[in-house]
Structures are given as C-alpha cells and as structure tokens.
Amino acid sequence: MLYAIVIGIITATVAPLLHRTMGRFVVIPMALLPLLLFIYFCTFMPEVVGGHAVTQQHVWVPEVGINLQFRLDGLSLIFALLITFFGTLVMYYASGYLDGDPLLGNFYLYLTLFMTAMLGLVMSDNIFSLFIFWELTSISSYLLIGYKQAEKDSRVSAWQALLVTGLGGLALLGGLILLSISAGSYTFSGLLTQRADVLQHAFYVPAVVLTLIGCFTKSAQFPFHFWLPNAMAAPTPVSAYLHSVTMVKAGIYLIARLSPVLAGPDIWHYTLMTVGGITATLGAVLALQHTDLKAILAYTTISALGLMVTMIGIGTDPAMKAMLVFMTAHALYKGTLFLVTGCIDHCTGTRELSKLYRLGSHMKYSGLAASLAALSMAGVIPFIGFIGKELLYEASLSSYVLLAVTMLSGITFVAVAIVFGYRVFWRKGEDKTQLQHHAGFPLYFPPLVLAIGGLALGLLVHLVPTPLLQQGMRAILANPNAELKLSLWHGFTPVLGLSVLTLLLGYAVYKSLTVLHYRASTLKPLYRYGPNTLYHMMFEGFLHHAKAFILWLQDGYLRNYVMYIMFFFCGLLYFILWRDTPGIDFTNRIYQLHEIRLYELVVFFLVIAALIFLLGTRSRLTSIVVMGLVGYSAALFYILFGAPDVAATQLLIETLTVVIFVLLLHKLPAFTYLSHQFQKYKFIAISALFGILMTYVMLLVQQQAMSTSELKEYFGKTSYLEAHGRNIVNVILVDFRGLDTLGEITVLAVAALGIFSLLRLNPERGGKQ
Amino acid sequence: METLLPLMVGTLFAVGLYFILHRHLFKVILGLILFSLATNLFLFVVGGITRGSSAIISEEKSTATEPYADPVPQALLLTAVVIGFGIQSFAIVLIRRVYQTFKSNNLDELRKENEAQ
C-alpha cells in the first residue's frame, strides 16, 4: 500500500514533464494510474469481504509516534475503490475539459497528488499519518481550486478553502494529539482497544471538540460550510471529485472512523446530530435559492453531508447502514451531475439556469447521464439512491425533528433532480440554447459510466455492494457481527409512503422554483450576517488591526525600542530583587567609607561633575573632551586598584577615540539643541531607575562575592612556573585564555574592515574608491 | 571606595542611557560610549577591587602571594575594553555616514522608510 502512495506521488511529480513531452497524451499515464490502483484495490476485495483487514507497517518516525501504518478494512476499501474509480474518470474527463490548457501538466500534478493524499488518508491506521494526508489534501485542493490563478475570484476562494480547512486541520492536530495522549496509542486500532481510557480521560471533551472542528471544516458543516460553494471556482472536474468522494468526504470518513472510539457520551451524539441537522436544512434551503447549476449542486452536497453527519450522530445500526449506502449513492450521482454541468458549461459557456433549455437535443449522452443520475438522486426505484433514501428515512424515524430534516433534504433533492434530469435537457416549449461546440467523447463518457454505475449498483445490490458495505459498517460500529442486508424492495412500509410523498412534494417545489428564485433576491440582505461575510469581515478586520497594531508597536523610533528593552530589564530585575529581597549590609559599608583616600574622592567627584557638565553642554568639542576626561578618570581608577594593564589600555583607547572624533569632527552633526519637551521626564525617570538598579546590583554582588576563586589561585600558582610569565593578566590574555584574545583581535579586524567599506563604499559617490 | 564606585558607575549608566534615549545622533553615540565605559567599570567593580597590589609576580618569587588583585576580571576587562573600542569606532563612523547620507542629526527624521509599513 505504501507503494501505491509512492507511485502516486512520483507520477504526480513527473506530470508536468510528461505534459511537456507528450502533450495532450499525458492523460494516458495519468488516467492509467488510478485505473491500475483501482484494479489493485479490487484484489483486496475477497480478503476484506471475508472480514480480514489488510495491514502494513512501515517505520517512519517512531520517536513521535508517526509510522506509516496502513489498514485496509471495509470502510477504507469502499473509499479507496470509489476514489480510484472516480479518479480514473475524472482524469480522463479533465483531458477533454482542459484540452489545450498550457498548465495541464500542473493540473495533473495537483490532481494526482490530491488523489494519492486521499488514498493515504483512508488507508492510514496511524492517526498522525492520517493527519499528514489530511493536510496534503488541503494543500492540493488549494492548488486545484486556485487553478485558474489569473482570476481573482479563484484565488480568493482557494485561499478561503485553505484557511478554513487549515484552521480545522490545526484543531484536528490538537485533538489527535490529545486522543493519542489519553489512549497512549497512535493507531485507530489502538484507540479502539483503549476506548475505556479515552472515554474517562479528562481530555475526552476537548479532544472531541477539536477533532470535530477539524472534520466539520473539511466536510463543510455549519458554520464552516461557506467555503464549499465558493470552491466552485475550481475547474469542474475538480469540483466533481471534491464533492463526490474526496475532500469533503474525508471529514465524514474520519467521524465514522472515530465513531466506535468516541461514541457513547451524549456530547458526541448531540453535537453531530445538531450540526448535521442544521447543515442539512441550511444546504437544502439555500440550494433552492440559487440559479447557478454548480451552486445548486454545491448546496445539495452540503445538505447531503449534513445528513451523513446526522446519521453518524444517531449512531444506531440502521443509521450507519443508511449513511454508508447514501454516501455511495451520493458519490455516484453527485459526481455525474457535476461532470455533466461541466460539460454544459464547457459547451454553452454558461451555467445559469435561466439560459439553458432543451440541451438534450444536442447532447444526448450527457442528458442521458444526467437523467439517470437525477433518478438516483430523487430516490427512484431501482437506483441505489432509492435504497439510500429508504434507509435514511428508516433511521430517522425515531425522532420527528430528524425526520423533518431528512424529508426536507429529500424534497430538495427531488426538486433539484428534476431540474437536472428534466428541466435543463428535455423540457419542451422554449427555444433551445445554442452550443458553442459539441461535447467530445471525454466529456460525456465518464458521467455516463458513473450514472450507469448508480443504476447497476441498485440492481445488483446483493452482489457487489452488500458484502463490502457490511464490512464497512462493521468497521464503523466496531462490531464484527453487525449484519447488513440490502434489498431493492422492502414491501409496502411507512417508509415507502414517505418516499412517495417526498417525490410528490419535490415535484411541487420544482414547480414553484421560479417563485422561489424570485423571492430569493429579497433574502439577500440576510446573507450579510452569514458566515461567508463574517469570514471576510474577520479577514479584513484582522489585516487592518494587525497593520495598525504593528505600526503602533514598531513605530521606527529607536528610543522607544530602547525604552521597551530597558523597561523589561528593569521590571524583571526589580521584581526578582523584590521577591528574593537580598539585603545589603549598609553598616559595614559606612564603616568602609573611612578607608577612602582623598585622591580617590577627588577623582570620584571629578567624574560626577563631568557627567553633570556633559548633560548641559552644547558644544561638540567640549563634550568630546569631557568624555575623554571621564575615560581617563576610569583609567585612574584602574591604576589605583591594581590593574595597570587595563589602565594603560583604557588611556590609549580613550586617546584614540578622541582622535577618531577629531578626525571626523567636521563631518559630525552640529550640536543644535533638540528638546524632548514632555518626554524628557520619562527618559530621566527610566535612566534613573536603571542607574539605581545597576548600583544596587553592584553593591549586592560586591557583598556576596566569593572572597577568592579557584581560577585566581591556579593562575597565581602556575603563571610563572608553567606559563613563563610574571604578569598574570598578560599571561591570561596570551596563554591561559588566548582564545578570547583571538576572538577579540578578530573583532578589531572586522571593525576595521567594516569602517573601511562604510567610508569607501558610498553609493552617493558611485561606490568607487 | 567600594561603596562610592558603584554609585559612580550607576550614575554613568544613567547618564549613558539618558543620552542613548536622545534623538540627537551625536548624543546617541556619546551615550553608547558612556554606556560601554559603565559596563567595563561594572565588570571591574563587581570583580572585586583590591587597592594597590597588581597581579604581577615579583622577581624573587615564583608564585603570586596574597594580597594581589584577581587577574581574571582584569583580563576579561581588557578584552572587553578592546572589543568595545572596535565597536565604538564602528558606531562613530556609522553615525558620521548616517549624517552624511540623511543630512540630518535628528534620529526622528530618519524614519521615512518606516520599517513596519
């Protein structure tokens, strides 16, 4: 299974190259890949149907619990088969849809990557490797949605999809980590065995919330649903793929996968049912208000996803059964309808409902496909959609609210199905829309296959889907004995009555669509409070405030920066000193004052006086001289306290500094007075605070200092005997700690280099010497 | 003197910082130099000051005899002084170039290319 992923990624990477060399025939390898994978996965069928999960383990980064652990059970296999099967068709379809596009190679790159990521996602047993593929789908869908990068709409939608699913992804990451901590395991199978621990752990609620946020964003559940309709900006094959079996179904998959672990507490069930119910209703209501074919489909997808989430929320055997069958049915018909819509769009140049009439006369096969799919969507016998719908009703019979929600969605589906299956293609009486060109084989063949698939699965429901779906159901319920029996005909049950009622009501809604669309425009102001607007408001607001904030913080005034730093330093140090309250013994200090010699006192006052003078003077030359004076005084102190080397160095360096100043004096800014007015006191205050603090620290450290250090003794002992020098300071500099000196002379060399280039490399003078 | 020196160094720190906070280029560089001087003296004061006896082994002895000043802070200080000199001279030249380029001695006028915008 790892090889499937690796081959997928490799094929994806070479796609642009293949496109360059093979031109439009790039489709052959690209479509062949999913086909081969489909066949490959088919070979697992007997084993999986027999109730054995196929597992594979590859070590990746065990230190953080991420290994490539694959596990192909019923649920995974259903998804894998759907993904590869649809993948083949979509790849082929895209070659017709994007014929002649110079970026076709990139398109295949993204699409193949996307498909591979989806495959990896559904096969992963390791929760983190699932997450990795999860994020990969986000990224590759971003690139796909933004494929028409020249259009602003496309870029914005792609970005929105990425950010929303990215938000979810991060929440999911948090949730998964919490789960792994609470269970002490990194795999779904491990989570399942540790289920009791997970349920009791304090992390249960946050983990559930975070994980569900992740799934909801991905599966376009309320209130994160808004990105999905906007993602229509993608080329239609992508939309078809995204809406039918991939991306949005990833969330459903994960919820289903986690359901056996996390289900039980009320929060799980009620959250899912509430969110799913709202989403289903919302999707249904919104779908009826739109006239863009793709938008209609997008909102029905949202509604369908809502239904699936609701079903998982109910969590009973029939509900799971309903979810699985409905999901399969939905994948088939939704894929078909999207592909057909793409074909219409491609051939007529519009997707606007009011401009499309009697297309069937030009596009027979597409029309046929659409009608078949619509029948499945409406839930007409003998399509698989019928079985799905029956099961949905059966599962939601327990509660009136749920039943109402399901009915509402069902009615909408019927109305939409009529629009697609009849209104656009076959309805008589209007002028038919003119085509710009005829649909090529790649454009109508794939939807036809899918549509027929929907019919075939319905007719052969005993043969193929039942055993597989049964395994899927067992995986979701974690119950190896759960039975799933599907049949086309249940006999005359209340559910059948509901089905018929749905069809009738659906037809009625279809009839009143014109009115609904007319009314819809009055609802426009309401959208201002919708999540989409909210997203944009947050987006803009965030940008605006971020800008204002940063401008305020990073305001370009050096002194403010210095002040923040000093505040931080002083604040922290004052706090620590206040907390630890190390005392200073002042009596001893006062006693020590006797030892002061007069000349020391003179120098001390000289420095203080010089500093005060420096504060007031307005002459450059004077301040340089006074500064030199302070430096020389420091040198004097060094001499007085036994540091002749330092003193000499200080003297010489002070001299040199003065010389440098003098050399550059006439180039330095004149000393015009720049007052700070009100800020002055602030500066004085912080400077004083800082000065006092440093004084305190010095006094404190002086008091606490070690009387003698190991180093001093060692150097005193060995300086002459082993290092052949009597001047210990010098010996330290050149021998004991010679490396410091090496670094230090490097600093000097670099300083000279820097100064040289600073003065000589001068753009105003053309940068010449 | 052990008590007075910290006072002096503290004042030096305060004055240095006050100058650095100034918006006049020249004062900023003065501030930097004073600050560096203050840091050096801090190191010196903190390292323990011993009056008179420098860390040199006298001719007739082969090891140093107490009392002698701790040579380690002195060595560190010497290194620091020289490094400080390198950086100071770079800073002085930089200020000169800034002044030459911007034709202004006011730091506030330099922020035409605001960094956050």
Add this chain to the structure above:
Amino acid sequence: MKTIILVTAIRYLTPLFLVFSIYILFRGHNHPGGGFIGGLIGSIAFVFHVLAYGSARTVNSYFQLTVYHQDRQQNNSPTQYMWDMVSANTWNRLKNRTPDWRFHIFRVRPAYLMAAGLFLATTSGVTGLLRGKPFMTGWWMEVKIPFIGSLGTPTLFDAGVYMLVMGMVLKLVFTMSKE
C-alpha cells in the same frame, strides 16, 4: 596644532615611540604591557604623525619602500652592478632620477599588517596542534634573552596581537584622514 616644534618633535618621536612600543610588547609577559598596549602605543605614534603631516606623508615615510633598479650593462662586472644597486637604494637615493633607473614601490598596507598579525597569532596556536597537543599549547625556548625573558609561542601570539592592533588603528586612521 601644527606648530613647528610639535611637528618636528613628532617627526623624531615617532621612531622612538615605535621602539618603545616593541619594548613594551616583549616586556609584557613579566611587567605591565603586552601586545595590545604595545600595538596601541606604536600606532599612536603614527596617528600623531598622520595628524601632523597627513596620511600621504606618513605612508611615504614609513609604509613604502621604493626599490630602484637598472638593467645590468654589458661592461659592468657583477660586483659593480651589486654595488650600484645598493648605493642607489641607500645613500644615493635622490640621484636616481635618470630615466634608465626604474623603481618599484613596495607598500605595507595596514590591511596586510592586520592579516599578518592575525595569521601570526593563529599560527602560533596551530603549532600546538601540529605537535599533537591542543590548540595554543605553549612551547618555550630553553634560553632566556636579556630584556625580553623567555621566548615561546605565546610571545609570538602577542606579537600577532601587536601587529593586528597596529594595522587596525592605521587602517582606521588612514581611511578617515582621506575623507
């Protein structure tokens, strides 16, 4: 500043300072002094020279060597030729104005001084590595030299420091005074 006395004093003081600085350099191991101080003193000598005379003159007098040379004539013996060369480059310098004398200027750039200093300092440490010991392991000559004391790789290191400091200050001052 450029009073005649000062200028003249500087002219004679500079070499004196240089000698003194070298003395300080070597003395440093046993008495206050050493590479830094020596280097700074030595460079300050030149700094004052630059202040008094300008950097061009300083470079002329101390940092470049003009070597005159001439193609060997047929009738000259090798000894004669050598003699001519030596005389032309020493006491007869100023007479070499005839066109058959060519000259070549060797200039000691401060940057080279810096590089050489850094090289010397580092390489004195590397000797330790070459002997299979850690970097900067000292190696001392047995004999003691009067005034200087014992010689060893740390002394070389100090000499490197001396050269670097001098080169650095000179580079600074030359660059700035040309502004």
Add this chain to the structure above:
Amino acid sequence: MSSDLLLLLPLLIPLYGALVCLMFWQQEQWQAVMVGLAQIAWMTTIVFLMQRVMAEEVLVTQIGNWPAPFGITLVADIFGALMLLAAAVIGIAVYLFSLQGLDVTRRRFGYYPLLLLLQMGVSGVCLTGDLFNLFVWFEVLLICCFALLSLGGTKGQLEGTLKYVTINFLASGFLLAGVGVMYSLYGALNLAELALMVRQPEHPNLPLLSMASVFFLVGFGIKSAIFPLFFWLPASYHSPPVAISALIAGLVTKVGIYTLIRLFTLIFISDLGFMLPLLAILSGFTMLIGVIGAAAQTDFKKILSFHIISQIGYMLMGLAIYTPLAIAGSVFFIVHNILVKTNLFLISGVVAQRYRTFSLKKLGGVYLHQPVLALLFLLSALSLAGTPPLSGFWGKLMLAKAGLEAGAYTLVGVSLCVSLITLFSMTKIWNEVFWKPKPGNHIPDKDLAPVSLLRLRQLHLPVILLLVVILFIGVYARPLVQLSVRAANGLLHIEKYTETVLSNKTLK
C-alpha cells in the same frame, strides 16, 4: 582526527580563509574561489565532527592544554554540532547565491571575509564551553553583522544598522555585566563548572542566580529577538541585499536561541519555577506579535523578517515547556528554520533579480514565468508553515505534543493559531507574487531586468540545494528527530557533559 584538531578546524578554516581573502583584497575572483574551498572544507569538517559526536556524545579540547575549569574548553555535543551542520549547509547555499546574486562592489569590499568570519563566530558560539568566551564569539558574530548589514551604505541599510548597532550594543553590555556577576558570585567561568556549582544546594550564592540570569535572558533575548526585545530585527533585516540578509536572518537569531537553551538547561536552573512561566508568556507573545507583524506587511522581505520573530517564539516554546520532547522539538525547529528561512530569503532574491522589487503590490505572475521557482517557493513556504510532511511539521508536532502532555494548553493553542496565520501570510506571498497576474502599471515584460538564463539557473542552484535538504529532513525525518531527541537528552542530563569537560583536571 584527534578531537583537538576536529574542534579547532571549524574555527580555523574560516579564519584562514578570511586571511587569504585579505591577502587577495584586490582580486575578488580569487577570493570567491578561496571562499568556495573554505566552505567545502568547513562543511566536511563539521560532518566529521558530527560523526564523532554521534559516536561519543561529547567531544572536548582544552585550549592551551590548560586543565578544565582554568583554561578555555571547546566542547561539542550533538546540539552544537547540529547547529554547525545547519550553518554549514546555508553557508554553502548563500555562497553560491552570492556569486551571481550580489553586486561586484559589495563583493569587492569585503563581503567574503566577513561571511567567513561570521561563520567563525558561529562556530565559536556553538563550540565554546566558557561563559566569557561565549561573549567574545558573540561579539565577533555581531561586528560581522554590523559590517555586513551596512555593507553598501544605502539609506535603508544605514538606518537599519544604526538601530541594530545601538540595541545590540546594549545587549552586549548586559552580557558583559552578567559574566561579571557570574564570576564574582561563583568564581568560575567554565560552563560545566558553573553547572556543577549551581547544582550544589548549599552554595551560598544560589539565591542570586535568578538575578544573574536576568542579564543573560535580556542580553541573549535581544540577540535572538524575543518578545519585548525584538524591535531591531524588523528595522534592519530587510534593508541589505538578499545574499546578506539571508545569511543573517537564517543564522544569527537562532544562535541566540541556541545560547538561551544552552544556558537555561545548563546553568540557570535554580529558579525555573518562575522562569519557565515567564518564558512561556514571552514565547507566546513572540509568536503572536511576529506573525501579526508578518500578516500586516506587503513586502516580501519584511514578511519574512517578521516571521523570524514568530518562529523564535516556537523555539522558545520548547524551552518554556522544558520536557525532553519539547526541547527536542526546539532543536529540530531551529535546524529546520535555519534552512527554510534562508531558502525563502534566497527565493525572494531570485524573484527580485528579475523584477527589481520586493513589493507584493508590484510583483505578480511569477508562477507562469518561472514555474520551477514557484514550486521551490511553495515547498519552502509550506515547510515554514509546518505543513506535513515537510520539515516544519515535525518540529510543530513535537512541540504541540510536548506542550499538551505538559499541560501548556494555552501556549499550544497560541502556537497552533500562529501556525494558521503563518500559512496565511505564506499563501499571501504565493497569491500575490506567484499567482496574481502581473499588475499592468509596473514595468512591462520587456523592461524586466535582463537576467541571462545561465545566471538565473545559477541563482536557482542554491535554492534547489537547500530545498533538497529541507525535503530530506521532512520526508526522512527520522535521523534528525533522533538526533534532536539525543540532543535534548544531552541538554537535560548534563552528567556526561560535565564529566567529559572536567575529566582532565590534571592535564599538565
């Protein structure tokens, strides 16, 4: 090779390389050749060093053969060697980029020696086992940064350098004062010796340790640009040419964080009860403010500059959580970030070579013109944003996991939000620079800077090189994760470190 030599070569190779450059001051071409050789040699030594360190955990040499707490110790452990390895990789990349991406005048005025000496400084910081020596190497690093930032002397550079110099000057002051305080209180400078001292509960000066640590926290905090101390970074990093800012942006702040991690695991451990929450708060704000700043920018390089701050927050986060996994996460993150950040800067440079601007408003359409570059950028940007399975993800995952295990929920929450905004601003660049059609009011196509195909390819070379490394540590993350975990163990269990350093007390 003996460990004496192996530990010295990372210092000596750049130094001798720089010396040769000084000798060939006029011949820029020769300098280029020499620097190339030096880079390769440096890289090779560091690989050898890494190998040895992996086998022996800690390598030690005593400078001057003076025994341990007295002489200066050079010591390499896995953390330090990893830092050097990353630095060597970007060294090569930046060098390759500078061959075509930097103007000749700057190369002629000392770019190459400065580059090498900067690397020498990094080696020193990562290898030294002595507190004051650490300060010295930081100064080497710093003065090289000063010189490089101002190299060329354009207006923006001068202004940026002025702020950089002033603030970092203060930082050096704090550090020096801190070293003084430490020596005075404990009478030692050797890190291992200090580490043992602060672990003696009866030491009289132990209560003052947290006061001393403030000096280092602020000093290295400034150098690594953490929250209230980062202002110099956005002010200066965007102004110099890419070949310079890529190097500095990639390395210098991370070296600061490296030191913080080193010191706060080795020495300043007595007051962790107060320091860790403080660090957590700082790291949270660092992340947030950095990323907010990045989101607000509309300039390629400025976005990247602000992101440095944000990512420093992540690295600090590991330290603040202080579990083995968290610190391993930090280590991984540092290595990853050095590579990725440099690469992104280089890419901005490649874009600017052709379009002569960094402004997002003026750029556009690179996706169609240079699809390879677009791909390179996308992978690097996603790596920075921590998209799996690229390199940034592993660091993020380790940190998040460690944080949740340790109960730092808010911090992890903040870090995840920041990760989203990172994704936002990276895709913003992608949207604006690569996808968006080129705005019409800017230079028309034919007026683009004439960049020959060969030159463009040469500019791509370092980017591809770095990306290969990034992809490698992303997809095949295990070795680096293992190394990070080992490095973290070495940091938290210092016995091996101190034993090896202090084993040769009786050397002479």
